[in-house]
Amino acid sequence: MIQKFLYGDPIPTEAVLAELPVCTAELPHLTQIIGKDDLFSFTSALSEEDIVYGLGEAPRGINKRGHIYESFNSDDPYHTEEKRSLYGSHNFIVVSGQTSYGVFVDCGAQVTFDIGYSSYDRLCITPSVKDFTLYIIDGKNAYDIIRQFRTIIGQSYIAPMWAFGFQQSRWSYASADEVRKVVAEYRKNHIPLDAVYLDIDYMEAYKDFTVSEERFPAFKDFAAEMREQDIHLVPIIDAGVKIEEGYSVYEEGKKNGYFCKRQDGTDFTAGVWPGRTHFPDFLNPEARRWFGQKYKVLLDAGIDGFWNDMNEPAMFYTDEGISEAVDYLKKFDFECNDSGKFFELGSRVGGLANRRKDYAAMYHNIGGRMVCHEQVHNLYGYYMTRAAAEAFQELSPDKTILMFSRSSYIGMHRYGGIWTGDNQSWWSHLLLNIKMMPSLNMCGFLYCGADLGGFGANCTRDLLLRWLAFGIFTPLMRNHSAWGTRQQECYAFGDTQAFKSIIDLRYRLIPYLYREYTNACKNNDLLFKPLAFDYPDDTTARHIEDQLLLGSSLMIAPIYEQNAVGRTVYLPESMRCVLFKNAEVSHSEVLPKGWHYITAALDEVPVFIRSGCSLPLCPPAESVARLSTSSLIEIEN
Numbered sequence: 188m189i190q191k192f193l194y195g196d197p198i199p200t201e202a203v204l205a206e207l208p209v210c211t212a213e214l215p216h217l218t219q220i221i222g223k224d225d226l227f228s229f230t231s232a233l234s235e236e237d238i239v240y241g242l243g244e245a246p247r248g249i250n251k252r253g254h255i256y257e258s259f260n261s262d263d264p265y266h267t268e269e270k271r272s273l274y275g276s277h278n279f280i281v282v283s284g285q286t287s288y289g290v291f292v293d294c295g296a297q298v299t300f301d302i303g304y305s306s307y308d309r310l311c312i313t314p315s316v317k318d319f320t321l322y323i324i325d326g327k328n329a330y331d332i333i334r335q336f337r338t339i340i341g342q343s344y345i346a347p348m349w350a351f352g353f354q355q356s357r358w359s360y361a362s363a364d365e366v367r368k369v370v371a372e373y374r375k376n377h378i379p380l381d382a383v384y385l386d387i388d389y390m391e392a393y394k395d396f397t398v399s400e401e402r403f404p405a406f407k408d409f410a411a412e413m414r415e416q417d418i419h420l421v422p423i424i425d426a427g428v429k430i431e432e433g434y435s436v437y438e439e440g441k442k443n444g445y446f447c448k449r450q451d452g453t454d455f456t457a458g459v460w461p462g463r464t465h466f467p468d469f470l471n472p473e474a475r476r477w478f479g480q481k482y483k484v485l486l487d488a489g490i491d492g493f494w495n496d497m498n499e500p501a502m503f504y505t506d507e508g509i510s511e512a513v514d515y516l517k518k519f520d521f522e523c524n525d526s527g528k529f530f531e532l533g534s535r536v537g538g539l540a541n542r543r544k545d546y547a548a549m550y551h552n553i554g555g556r557m558v559c560h561e562q563v564h565n566l567y568g569y570y571m572t573r574a575a576a577e578a579f580q581e582l583s584p585d586k587t588i589l590m591f592s593r594s595s596y597i598g599m600h601r602y603g604g605i606w607t608g609d610n611q612s613w614w615s616h617l618l619l620n621i622k623m624m625p626s627l628n629m630c631g632f633l634y635c636g637a638d639l640g641g642f643g644a645n646c647t648r649d650l651l652l653r654w655l656a657f658g659i660f661t662p663l664m665r666n667h668s669a670w671g672t673r674q675q676e677c678y679a680f681g682d683t684q685a686f687k688s689i690i691d692l693r694y695r696l697i698p699y700l701y702r703e704y705t706n707a708c709k710n711n712d713l714l715f716k717p718l719a720f721d722y723p724d725d726t727t728a729r730h731i732e733d734q735l736l737l738g739s740s741l742m743i744a745p746i747y748e749q750n751a752v753g754r755t756v757y758l759p760e761s762m763r764c765v766l767f768k769n770a771e772v773s774h775s776e777v778l779p780k781g782w783h784y785i786t787a788a789l790d791e792v793p794v795f796i797r798s799g800c801s802l803p804l805c806p807p808a809e810s811v812a813r814l815s816t817s818s819l820i821e822i823e824n
């Protein structure tokens with residue numbers, strides 16, 4: 188049962204598609220209190236055994252309990268444990284215990300979830316505005332509640348099958364020749380590959396929908412040359428549009444009033460990669476349509492996949508921020524002997540990016556009404572991606588375009604996937620990746636993945652191998668790394684056999700993965716599930732966070748610790764443990780329910796087949812197009 192409660196006059200988010208009547212009965216499960224600045228808070232007692240699921244893209248565990256989270260999409264590349272916000276806002280939680288219920292706070296502004304942080308036995312949800320919609324969901328258990336929620340938000344985006352191939356990215360492959368070299372290395376080493384990413388340097392001066400003539404001459408021919416080798420090029424699109432006389436995207440946006448405004452009606456300006464930019468007002472349907480149509484120039488060049496970046500939106504600086512900092516510097520008493528003042532000086536100058544003050548100075552045109560960006564901040568990336576996806580339906584009705592975004596909100600799951608942004612080459616971020624997958628699925632995001640090997644910092648061979656050994660199970664399987672870090676391609680660490688061993692297995696698994704993935708999309712189900720969802724009466728399984736159920740037949744238990752030769756694995760029932768090496772079965776054994784120690788070398792991957800299930804495998808191939816999915820073998824349990 189789902190009940191909808193309306194507070195004030197919320198700006199529609201279109202996260203929920205189902206038409207539900209507004210409920211006037213008393214709010215179940217939660218106590219409503221009115222606190223500071225007349226804002227509502229919703230609280231409830233948490234009992235000892237309660238687990239709180241949800242929040243999609245958020246730090247920490249599958250059980251979100253014990254921490255505080257702030258839904259406010261942020262461009263922060265240091266995903267450390269104490270962080271409260273990442274790039275997406277997915278305001279859906281499920282309290283699972285003696286009684287279970289789900290809560291979705293539908294609101295484009297900031298929402299705070301204190302989940303047993305201030306007080307371990309209290310849940311407290313506080314929207315930062317007075318206008319929002321609250322959904323309360325009752326059901327048999329957490330899994331049932333999640334599936335009801337998924338039903339009202341509509342079916343998840345289904346990516347094309349080629350997007351289940353292995354993808355190589357880097358900031359940046361800055362010329363066609365560099366891309367050719369990457370492809371040649373993969374093909375030479377017989378490591379499968381289906382896509383190479385183009386980061387911001389493919390553009391002319393970071394201008395969206397342009398391609399540098401100098402670095403990527405005859406781009407259309409180049410795309411065709413890549414397609415002949417079964418390689419899809421996937422260019423990035425940034426949210427900000429460069430201010431430059433004569434640049435058509437800028438000129439059209441300006442002339443038609445499609446950019447976000449300042450309060451005085453002038454176009455809002457912030458500095459991002461291209462220098463000073465304007466932000467398209469994706470919340471205005473006309474502007475959205477206009478921007479979406481711009482992707483055509485790349486579709487026409489043979490491109491069939493995109494990633495939308497910097498759409499929180501990220502701002503490096505504004506002129507207002509800079510002049511405030513300069514004024515501060517001018518008045519600063521450098522003779523003073525007060526360390527506190529010097530710290531403040533540092534943050535005044537270093538704190539120019541993503542200022543709340545700048546977001547508060549930006550306005551949208553929503554149905555003719557000027558709406559402050561703060562009210563709809565969390566919807567911006569969602570609506571950018573929606574702009575693209577709606578245009579694709581029109582421009583490419585017969586071919587699914589790969590689309591995923593950095594920033595997101597629930598509702599965007601119908602238009603594309605997400606990648607989880609700028610993680611680091613840290614072992615802890617491999618574990619974070621594992622724990623985040625089921626939470627993302629709960630909120631509708633199925634085509635997703637992290638930057639395998641880690642984006643920031645320098646990766647090592649063992650970390651990349653272990654990360655790939657988990658990444659072979661995630662729909663988006665992309666190795667991506669930041670400018671200035673060491674090369675992170677699978678051929679950059681010496682011998683390539685181990686990499687081939689793991690990635691070949693991914694391709695053998697694609698028939699299973701793609702089937703389970705599309706089924707999960709169509710049936711509003713999860714691809715990755717916590718063990719508790721299928722073994723609800725098993726009290727040990729209930730608390731396991733580093734093993735996941737994958738589709739209907741498999742359980743996985745990735746190794747995420749440096750130097751580990753194996754790990755302990757809990758089997759909630761008897762399962763067949765299959766160890767793969769060089770994508771062949773090197774060991775296979777039925778193990779009883781209970782704890783086991785499983786060893787796996789860096790080039791090996793263990794997979795657990797549930798009882799009564801079977802795992803189909805196709806022969807390996809170097810691209811999805813070359814997979815022969817009709818000659819399947821089945822490993823049974």
Ligand code: MIG
Pocket residue numbers: 357358386387423496497593608609667668669
């Ligand atoms: O300010 O385009 O998350 O994947 O490589 C950094 C450069 C901008 C952030 C993205 C990352 C991408 C990078 N971008």
